[in-house]
Amino acid sequence: MKKFISFNLIFVLLLLCGCSDNKENKETRMMLDTVVTLTASCSEDAFAEAFTICESYENLFSKTRKGSDIYRLNKATDFIEVSEETAGIITDSLLYSKISGDKFDITVAPVVSLWDFENSKMPSRDEISSALENVDYNKIQIQGTNNIFLNGAQVDLGAMAKGYIADQLLKHFKLKNASKGIIDLGRNIVVFGDRDYDVGIVDPFESDKTAAVVTVRNKSVVTSGTYERSFKKNGKLYHHIIDPETGYPAETDLASATIIGDSCVQADALSTICILVGKEKAKEIVQSFPGVNAVFIDTKGNVSYTDGLAEIDGKIVIK
Numbered sequence: 001m002k003k004f005i006s007f008n009l010i011f012v013l014l015l016l017c018g019c020s021d022n023k024e025n026k027e028t029r030m031m032l033d034t035v036v037t038l039t040a041s042c043s044e045d046a047f048a049e050a051f052t053i054c055e056s057y058e059n060l061f062s063k064t065r066k067g068s069d070i071y072r073l074n075k076a077t078d079f080i081e082v083s084e085e086t087a088g089i090i091t092d093s094l095l096y097s098k099i100s101g102d103k104f105d106i107t108v109a110p111v112v113s114l115w116d117f118e119n120s121k122m123p124s125r126d127e128i129s130s131a132l133e134n135v136d137y138n139k140i141q142i143q144g145t146n147n148i149f150l151n152g153a154q155v156d157l158g159a160m161a162k163g164y165i166a167d168q169l170l171k172h173f174k175l176k177n178a179s180k181g182i183i184d185l186g187r188n189i190v191v192f193g194d195r196d197y198d199v200g201i202v203d204p205f206e207s208d209k210t211a212a213v214v215t216v217r218n219k220s221v222v223t224s225g226t227y228e229r230s231f232k233k234n235g236k237l238y239h240h241i242i243d244p245e246t247g248y249p250a251e252t253d254l255a256s257a258t259i260i261g262d263s264c265v266q267a268d269a270l271s272t273i274c275i276l277v278g279k280e281k282a283k284e285i286v287q288s289f290p291g292v293n294a295v296f297i298d299t300k301g302n303v304s305y306t307d308g309l310a311e312i313d314g315k316i317v318i319k
């Protein structure tokens with residue numbers, strides 16, 4: 001009997017250890033050129049490791065950090081070897097270029113660099129024209145899986161990297177048996193665990209307000225908006241999603257596009273594409289991906305969504 005009690009005691013203690021080990025951690029850091037907030041029920045070590053993972057991806061994908069894959073590619077005069085992860089994102093970006101009718105183009109980087117949104121400064125027409133000369137995703141040459149030459153072009157993974165990193169963080173948390181959590185890399189959100197989450201979509205016209213709420217479970221929810229990294233001049237809004245044909249911010253009837261799906265990198269690319277192509281084409285493109293949905297807020301403030309969504313009690317849910 002005594003033996004039985006002590007065995008039970010050990011079992012209970014083990015359970016308690018399990019609980020304290022899986023406590024809810026939450027932390028916000030400025031990283032990846034945005035605000036990163038991670039929330040996860042897991043061990044403290046696994047939680048800290050997630051930020052280390054973010055940091056290592058920043059070292060791989062940043063266009064300004066010396067020695068990153070992107071930094072080296074943009075400087076290279078011949079084929080160079082990059083990580084398979086970088087090569088994978090670049091390869092996938094070419095598919096998104098095709099899907100978007102050439103509007104999504106990671107070689108728009110030199111034009112993006114000309115726009116100074118922090119100081120509300122726009123480049124001259126001449127600067128834009130000369131930077132546009134090397135904007136063409138067809139310049140990207142890939143040999144084997146990860147030998148790449150940009151042939152005078154420059155790339156910027158800003159439209160896909162955060163989504164990709166969020167997917168990797170989800171894998172990490174699952175591997176570490178995290179029971180639930182929220183990965184939020186600047187509006188690239190992944191929620192996981194055995195419960196529903198309400199994710200608010202920022203009102204593009206009053207960023208401290210919520211324009212809509214989506215209720216999801218184990219999904220990625222990614223928003224791109226013309227209100228982020230933007231400025232107004234003479235009543236006109238200049239934003240950070242650039243039309244590679246003109247070198248100017250995309251003329252679009254969408255103020256924001258939120259993609260709901262299983263892959264965060266796909267949602268990241270698609271949300272940017274939606275802004276680039278406008279509401280009508282955006283709906284068509286998103287609906288061509290099974291299991292992927294979108295919530296659109298147009299420039300007049302109207303909220304609409306793809307056919308796979310419905311509104312119940314004021315919240316948007318997957319049908």
Ligand code: ADP
Nearest residue numbers: 103104105106108156158159224240241242272
């Ligand atoms: P955010 O980075 O604010 O979350 P997005 O995911 O929509 O927003 O990506 C916008 C970023 O993508 C820009 O800051 C820029 O680095 C890059 N970009 C801008 N225009 C294009 C384009 N036409 N195609 C691909 N990438 C672009």
Ligand code: MG
Nearest residue numbers: 159268269272
């Ligand atoms: Mg994006």
